Amino acid sequence: MDRKAPDAARRSERSRRAIFEAALSLVGEVGYQRLTVEGIAARAGVGKQTIYRWWPSKADVLLDAFTADADVEGYAAGLPDSGDLAADLKAVLRATVDEFRDPAFQAPYRALAAAGAADEQLSARFVERLLEPGMRAYVERLRAAQEAGEIAAWVDPRIAAEMVLSPFSQRWLMRTGELTYSFTDSLVDTALAGFRPRPS
Amino acid sequence: MDRKAPDAARRSERSRRAIFEAALSLVGEVGYQRLTVEGIAARAGVGKQTIYRWWPSKADVLLDAFTADADVEGYAAGLPDSGDLAADLKAVLRATVDEFRDPAFQAPYRALAAAGAADEQLSARFVERLLEPGMRAYVERLRAAQEAGEIAAWVDPRIAAEMVLSPFSQRWLMRTGELTYSFTDSLVDTALAGFRPRPS
Amino acid sequence: MDRKAPDAARRSERSRRAIFEAALSLVGEVGYQRLTVEGIAARAGVGKQTIYRWWPSKADVLLDAFTADADVEGYAAGLPDSGDLAADLKAVLRATVDEFRDPAFQAPYRALAAAGAADEQLSARFVERLLEPGMRAYVERLRAAQEAGEIAAWVDPRIAAEMVLSPFSQRWLMRTGELTYSFTDSLVDTALAGFRPRPS
Amino acid sequence: MDRKAPDAARRSERSRRAIFEAALSLVGEVGYQRLTVEGIAARAGVGKQTIYRWWPSKADVLLDAFTADADVEGYAAGLPDSGDLAADLKAVLRATVDEFRDPAFQAPYRALAAAGAADEQLSARFVERLLEPGMRAYVERLRAAQEAGEIAAWVDPRIAAEMVLSPFSQRWLMRTGELTYSFTDSLVDTALAGFRPRPS
DNA sequence: GCTTAAGCGAGACGGTACGTCCGGTCTTAGA
DNA sequence: TCTAAGACCGGACGTACCGTCTCGCTTAAGC
Numbered sequence: 001m002d003r004k005a006p007d008a009a010r011r012s013e014r015s016r017r018a019i020f021e022a023a024l025s026l027v028g029e030v031g032y033q034r035l036t037v038e039g040i041a042a043r044a045g046v047g048k049q050t051i052y053r054w055w056p057s058k059a060d061v062l063l064d065a066f067t068a069d070a071d072v073e074g075y076a077a078g079l080p081d082s083g084d085l086a087a088d089l090k091a092v093l094r095a096t097v098d099e100f101r102d103p104a105f106q107a108p109y110r111a112l113a114a115a116g117a118a119d120e121q122l123s124a125r126f127v128e129r130l131l132e133p134g135m136r137a138y139v140e141r142l143r144a145a146q147e148a149g150e151i152a153a154w155v156d157p158r159i160a161a162e163m164v165l166s167p168f169s170q171r172w173l174m175r176t177g178e179l180t181y182s183f184t185d186s187l188v189d190t191a192l193a194g195f196r197p198r199p200s
Numbered sequence: 201m202d203r204k205a206p207d208a209a210r211r212s213e214r215s216r217r218a219i220f221e222a223a224l225s226l227v228g229e230v231g232y233q234r235l236t237v238e239g240i241a242a243r244a245g246v247g248k249q250t251i252y253r254w255w256p257s258k259a260d261v262l263l264d265a266f267t268a269d270a271d272v273e274g275y276a277a278g279l280p281d282s283g284d285l286a287a288d289l290k291a292v293l294r295a296t297v298d299e300f301r302d303p304a305f306q307a308p309y310r311a312l313a314a315a316g317a318a319d320e321q322l323s324a325r326f327v328e329r330l331l332e333p334g335m336r337a338y339v340e341r342l343r344a345a346q347e348a349g350e351i352a353a354w355v356d357p358r359i360a361a362e363m364v365l366s367p368f369s370q371r372w373l374m375r376t377g378e379l380t381y382s383f384t385d386s387l388v389d390t391a392l393a394g395f396r397p398r399p400s
Numbered sequence: 401m402d403r404k405a406p407d408a409a410r411r412s413e414r415s416r417r418a419i420f421e422a423a424l425s426l427v428g429e430v431g432y433q434r435l436t437v438e439g440i441a442a443r444a445g446v447g448k449q450t451i452y453r454w455w456p457s458k459a460d461v462l463l464d465a466f467t468a469d470a471d472v473e474g475y476a477a478g479l480p481d482s483g484d485l486a487a488d489l490k491a492v493l494r495a496t497v498d499e500f501r502d503p504a505f506q507a508p509y510r511a512l513a514a515a516g517a518a519d520e521q522l523s524a525r526f527v528e529r530l531l532e533p534g535m536r537a538y539v540e541r542l543r544a545a546q547e548a549g550e551i552a553a554w555v556d557p558r559i560a561a562e563m564v565l566s567p568f569s570q571r572w573l574m575r576t577g578e579l580t581y582s583f584t585d586s587l588v589d590t591a592l593a594g595f596r597p598r599p600s
Numbered sequence: 601m602d603r604k605a606p607d608a609a610r611r612s613e614r615s616r617r618a619i620f621e622a623a624l625s626l627v628g629e630v631g632y633q634r635l636t637v638e639g640i641a642a643r644a645g646v647g648k649q650t651i652y653r654w655w656p657s658k659a660d661v662l663l664d665a666f667t668a669d670a671d672v673e674g675y676a677a678g679l680p681d682s683g684d685l686a687a688d689l690k691a692v693l694r695a696t697v698d699e700f701r702d703p704a705f706q707a708p709y710r711a712l713a714a715a716g717a718a719d720e721q722l723s724a725r726f727v728e729r730l731l732e733p734g735m736r737a738y739v740e741r742l743r744a745a746q747e748a749g750e751i752a753a754w755v756d757p758r759i760a761a762e763m764v765l766s767p768f769s770q771r772w773l774m775r776t777g778e779l780t781y782s783f784t785d786s787l788v789d790t791a792l793a794g795f796r797p798r799p800s
Numbered sequence: 801g802c803t804t805a806a807g808c809g810a811g812a813c814g815g816t817a818c819g820t821c822c823g824g825t826c827t828t829a830g831a
Numbered sequence: 832t833c834t835a836a837g838a839c840c841g842g843a844c845g846t847a848c849c850g851t852c853t854c855g856c857t858t859a860a861g862c
Contacts, residue, residue: 166370236844449841515718562770804862810855815848823841826837
């Protein structure tokens with residue numbers, strides 16, 4: 001029930017891209033707090049109204065900008081399955097450590113996470129588009145391992161996935177600890193040790 | 201490094217308390233984004249300068265307000281130790297679930313977490329004063345269990361604590377899942393299953 | 401030299417008028433010292449920025465407000481010339497006495513005079529737009545009288561005009577004496593007595 | 601009916617002088633608008649309350665500071681009387697031109713005049729202490745000249761004095777013209793020409 | 801000479817207004 | 832009709848001073 005739905009067919013692709021680039025570069029330069037719609041419009045060479053016409057807030061611009069860049073990257077293909085669960089998880093997590101250390105990736109992602117933590121509406125979109133697909137890939141890899149007998153039947157793959165991923169996310173988001181390969185390796189080892197099927 | 205340090209001995213305790221109460225009630229009513237220094241000052245019956253004299257930002261006001269209220273509450277005493285680790289962890293986590301559902305607690309805490317996620321300076325204080333003491337209590341309870349032989353020697357209590365706590369924190373902060381007793385119970389059971397000493 | 405010149409073509413005439421009316425009514429109610437840009441904006445139903453966009457200070461708002469009202473009124477037409485110089489000057493000065501006793505006229509005019517006395521930049525505009533046109537009208541009427549032989553050739557009309565007008569202005573501005581018809585009549589009589597061509 | 605009259609006997613002469621010096625130097629450096637009580641107190645090394653205890657406003661401080669310096673200077677002795685009225689007036693006015701060109705004199709005097717123009721209460725004190733004594737000296741010199749037969753009996757010395765002095769004051773205060781010796785000489789010549797007793 | 805009450809330097813306090821920044825809406829001209 | 836541009840109303844920012852107040856300290860007067 002918006003005032004009037006703009007005609008998407010007539011939308012300027014050039015402006016859309018310019019807005020994304022401006023938003024991503026600005027969030028890296030000045031941070032999310034000082035990222036402004038006016039600033040984005042000015043750098044993109046675009047009128048403010050062109051932003052407000054298509055997005056309700058700077059957070060939504062950033063979310064689209066970020067996913068437009070990154071949506072191919074994703075976990076669409078799922079996690080690798082070499083048959084060795086521990087090795088696969090460690091490899092993926094080490095890659096993730098690298099990714100989260102890249103400032104160009106970190107700045108907008110952190111901004112979105114922080115904005116999502118504060119805004120329930122936004123967090124729904126953030127989770128759906130960024131967090132959930134990743135988590136699902138882990139859950140499915142764990143389920144596959146379970147079917148292959150690598151993991152005990154009583155283990156809930158969702159809980160297991162969260163036990164591996166959340167300590168990483170938390171350390172990164174709240175800066176409660178360092179993000180090292182040894183940390184992620186330990187996470188995998190400690191978790192999998194408990195999930196192995198028991199003789200008993 | 202500051203322009204000039206105000207004289208803390210002359211500080212008005214009345215104003216300090218009024219500011220805390222105003223900040224906590226306002227953040228609950230209007231949320232963090234619309235929480236303003238002006239609004240706090242107005243509700244507290246205080247000049248804006250009295251806030252700016254003692255705190256650099258609304259986030260710092262809120263952090264002090266929250267910890268002034270809560271700093272006795274804390275984990276200073278450590279987690280209970282009944283000898284039954286699983287029962288103790290479940291009880292504490294269930295209490296935490298209740299706490300995080302209380303709007304009066306949740307609003308300022310979430311605001312601080314979100315602000316900390318975006319601001320490195322702030323997150324250092326947030327972690328030190330709120331997150332780390334809680335985490336340490338878990339780590340110590342786990343270490344005690346390890347010494348009592350309930351947990352295998354190879355387990356790193358810090359990693360173990362994060363595997364129990366972070367999934368909870370992450371679900372709450374990012375709203376990636378429900379916070380139920382059954383969730384926290386599952387976390388404890390799944391984690392501890394893997395940590396038990398093995399016969400082998 | 402300004403940061404960026406606003407586009408005068410897009411200016412809101414409605415806002416401009418509302419600002420003038422607010423400024424003039426407020427200066428009458430609370431005086432110049434307590435006249436504030438915020439107060440003007442509030443009464444005019446206008447954002448503060450709309451004032452700062454077009455005027456550098458409250459004094460400039462008032463100057464424009466006053467002259468917008470009064471610029472037709474003025475001495476554009478010159479002083480009356482009935483052939484009887486003394487009568488003409490007395491009539492005009494008596495009218496001026498009445499005018500300067502009207503609070504609606506006096507409040508903004510006095511405010512501008514006081515602000516101009518303190519601020520060289522402002523006084524240049526104040527003199528050019530308000531004082532000088534009036535003075536010029538007197539100078540020209542005196543010159544006409546000189547050509548008509550009513551005034552001696554050696555008299556400098558500018559000096560003569562100041563000798564008639566300045567005592568009046570000074571009494572009013574500094575409150576050094578009463579503004580009565582008999583005072584202005586005396587001024588005219590005393591001055592003209594000396595300017596008459598002598599038989600000698 | 602003040603709250604409580606402070607005990608003038610215990611007043612600190614050192615502070616009083618320091619305040620005067622600070623006020624006069626500051627008004628010269630930053631102008632009257634940006635002259636602040638806090639600034640005066642800081643430069644004088646004095647508490648703000650020490651100023652508010654003895655003066656109701658910065659204008660009153662300045663008025664006292666200025667007259668404390670200048671009250672000997674004054675016209676207490678009256679104008680010189682050499683027997684040649686024109687010469688005496690020209691000499692005094694030329695000296696006054698010099699004085700009003702001295703920045704150390706001009707800054708506080710202009711500030712007081714401007715503040716007095718805006719504030720009726722203050723202008724009463726300003727006129728009484730600074731303007732009126734000067735004017736009275738002129739009136740008396742003119743009366744003496746009248747008694748000596750230099751000026752016609754019908755001339756009102758007060759009007760005559762204002763016709764000589766006010767054009768000067770007005771030019772200076774409102775910056776409506778230059779302050780030159782030739783201007784003041786012309787004023788004297790033009791005025792006195794009219795006041796001479798006539799044969800008729 | 802000792803007490804005590806005032807003035808004093810200092811500066812925190814509740815306020816008001818400043819001039820700036822930006823949010824989100826609206827208007828205009830151009831493509 | 833969408834766009835670039837930007838004026839508009841509104842409201843919060845962080846700062847500067849206002850005039851009041853309270854704190855110890857110094858200091859002169861009166862006991």
